Amino acid sequence: MSIKVAVIQATPVFFDREKTLQKLESLVAEQAGQGVRLVVFPESFIPGYPRGFTFGATIGRRTDTGRDLYKTYWQQSMEAGGEDLARLEKIAGRYGVWLVVGITERDPVNGSLYCTSVYVSPSEGLLGKHRKIKPTGVERLVWAEGGADSLKAFMTEIGTLGGLICWENYMPLARMAMYRQGVEIYIAPTADSRPTWTATMQHIACEGRCYVLGCNQFFRVEDYPAAYREGIADSTEDIICRGGSVIVSPQGEILAGPLWDQEGVLVADLDLDEVIKSKLDFDVIGHYTRDDLFQLTITTPS
Structure with missing residues (x-):
């Protein structure tokens, strides 16, 4: 079975949920017209990844200005239910x-x-949804931690979908939690735009014997509304997120990308038979395991 997929490396309309949803629908319509069946968007595409923001917080001190900014961020964020989710469901349908x-x-x-x-x-x-189980660094200021119920993959007619967000992908046991659910199309939205991210995506593809779709935003300082630009920690460079989205085969071969320094779309046809064929010599949850030596236990609420 061959599935046409699209990885969207786009710039959100920062801190504007409604306009970003409108942009998302336009991009989906364009790709659907090309026969795409799976469309992937970056980490915190809605309402935008708050790169460089301090929210007025240092150790032992918070400011009223920072609290006001957090309130705006909170108001423009989405509920994974209600009208906002209904919009996404209608777009998909x-x-x-x-x-x-x-x-x-x-x-x-x-x-x-x-x-x-x-x-x-x-x-x-x-x-379903996956909540990031460990926000990276100062992300912990604004994002809470997801639980074990968030480590899910989803069986669909286009394959088993699942994945982790950004630096969760450096957590070996979290990756194993996804592999053992038989993930075939591993989705890795991120805000990491370092060249080394490509190697991470290739490693996961080889390790999990799955397709990997790495998806990032492209973002410049000028894409922040003027009211948000002052004091942004990364504002010494015009481009503050270069992108680097990529699509990788189960053998670790790059099928599309990496895409740098621009908005764009990566498209590839994924043949799920390649997932099976790649397991001849390695299968992290099958013939290459040693369950007599190693056990993974995921703690769930009682």
């Missing part, structure tokens, strides 16, 4: 595509924010 979208998720019960990937089917709507 209207264009007949599966969507994986990086959002900053606002929890309506506890009020916390999470870095989340939502998986949406054109026929079933929301399949």
Whole structure:
């Protein structure tokens, strides 16, 4: 079975949920018209990854200005339910595509924010979501940690979809939690635009014997509204996120990308038979395991 997929390296309309959703739909419509069946968007595409922001926080001190900025970020974030999710479900259904979208998720019960990937089917709507289990560095200031229930893969008619977000992909046990669910199309939205990220994507493809779709934003200082530019930590360079999106085969071969220093779309046809063929000599959850020596236990709430 061959599946045409698209990795979207785009710039969100920063801190504007509605306009970013409009841009997302336009991009999905364009790719659906080309026969794409799975469309992937970057980490925190809605409402934008807050690169360089301090939210007025240092050790032992927070500012009222920082709290006001956090309030704006919170208000423009999405709930993984309600009207915002319904919009994504309608887009998926209207264009007949599966969507994986990086959002900053606002929890309506506890009020916390999470870095989340939502998986949406054109026929079933929301399949589920993955919340980042360990926000990286200062991300922990604004994003809470996801739990074990977030380590999910989703069986669909286009293959088993799953993955991790950004530096979760450097957590070996988290990767193994995805592999052992038989993930065939491993989705890795990120904000890491270093050249070394490409090697990480290739390693995961070889290790998991799966296709890997690495997806990042392209972002310049000028893409921030003027009100947000002052004091941005990365503003010494015009381009503050170069992108580097890439699509990799189960043998670690680059099929498309990496794409640098521009918005764009990577497209590839994924033959799922290649996943099976690649397991002849290595299968991390099959004949190459040593369950008599190693065990992975995932702690879930009682």
